[in-house]
Amino acid sequence: MNLDELISEYAEIEGRLADPAVHADQTLARRLGKRYAELRPVVETYRELAVTTGDLATARELAGEDAAFAAEATELAGRREFLEARLHRLLVPRDPSDDKDVILEIKAGEGGDESALFAGDLLRMYLRYAERTGWKTEIINSHPSDLGGYKDVTVAVKAKPGQGEGVWTRLKYEGGVHRVQRVPVTESQGRIHTSAAGVLVTPEAEDVDVQIDANDLRIDVYRSSGPGGQSVNTTDSAVRITHVPTGVVASCQNEKSQLQNKEQAMRILRSRLLAMAQEEADAAASAERKSQVRTVDRSERVRTYNYPENRISDHRVGFKAYNLDQVLDGDLHNVTQALVDAEMERRLAEAQRTS
Structure with missing residues (x-):
């Protein structure tokens, strides 16, 4: 879609949002x-540039x-150059999921109790x-887990209405193996251990x-385990x-009723199936689009949290x-x-190659 079409679409949506009848359909x-x-940023930048x-x-x-006009011309030329670059960046094709909320899962990995504690730290x-x-x-x-961490935990993260930037825009880069280096609370000799959690x-x-x-769904019910009130371990x-065709599984035990747990499990299942479909589409379109900063491959170490040095390192973009x-x-x-910027540079380079 070119710039003129985007401006026309913006004007059309602006008119529709002014119609009370539209708001009857939330x-x-x-x-x-x-x-x-x-x-909005595209249109506002275009208007300011004009x-x-x-x-x-x-x-x-x-x-x-x-x-005085000569000095103003110099200043305006710099401003125009800045706005042209900004508009060019805004017109780079976006990730179609950038305006979406996310389902974030954290699972303890290597390291036993220490890994579960680290999973809790990541959640916080x-x-x-x-x-x-x-x-x-x-x-x-x-x-x-027994020591206060999590063997696994799933959390939904939602943007508030009108925020503009979706949660996926930022949190999509968190997928992968997160490694921690520190002295575990269970370590009596003060030795530094390395463990990991998957996100x-x-x-x-x-x-x-x-x-x-x-x-296409097979639904199984069973008794909950762990904290959760009187219904835990007493009802299924x-x-x-x-999801039988794909083998994708989602489960939930946090809610008190079977119906509520089913609804939450369906939320997780839909998100996993959407992610699978998008990965397949990306692979079919171009292998290059599988950027390292978008990976959700648990086998890839993405970040290290070094407690003795108070250091955090993201290995995909060299951030430290x-x-x-x-x-x-x-x-x-x-x-x-740092990850957003790296992804933008990749998209800019890809747009220049195909233009």
Whole structure:
């Protein structure tokens, strides 16, 4: 879609959002609002560029008569160059899931109890990052460990209406193996151990994104285990759903009722099926589009958290910082920004090759 078409689409959506009848359909209004927020930076940058270009032409015409206009022309030329570059970046094809919310899963890996504790640390990091960013979080499913960590935990992260940037834009880079180096609480000799936890991030799918035939599902119920109230271990409230054609499985035991657990498991299942479909589409379109900063392959180590040096290292883009304590407290912006920038540079280079 070219720039003129985007501007026309923006004007059309603006008109539709002014119609009260549109807001009677909340799903439609939300979809239009997201697209409107996505297009706004493009249109605003284009309009400012047009004004700046006009002002620059005027300033250059008058520069010979007044030195002040010559100085203004120099300033406007710099501004126009900046706006042209910004517009070019905004027009680079986006990840189609960038406006989506996410389902984030953390699983303990190598390291036993220490890995489960680290999984808990990662969960707190993401919850605090979400709080700083203004996102809403909801723990969908969890299996706590004996020492206070998590064997695995699944959390939904949602942007608030009108935020513009979707959660996937930032958290999609978190998928992979996260390695920690520290002295475990269970270590009596003070030796540094290395353990790991796996993170999987998928865009949360809506009903319109993934069509699931009920006949393709196998639903099993079983008794919950672990903390959860009086219903735990007394009723078959936990639910496991298997999508038979693909073998994808999702389960939930956190809610008290079987119906609630089924609904949450379906959320996870839809997101996993959407992620699978997108990966297949990416592979079919171009192998190059499987960027290293988008991987959700658990076998790939993406980041190391070194406690003795207070250092965090992201191995995909060479990012390194010595404020690990702040990052674990939710100050994750600089880490994710390095990955966002790397992805943008890749997309720019790809756009230039195909233009």
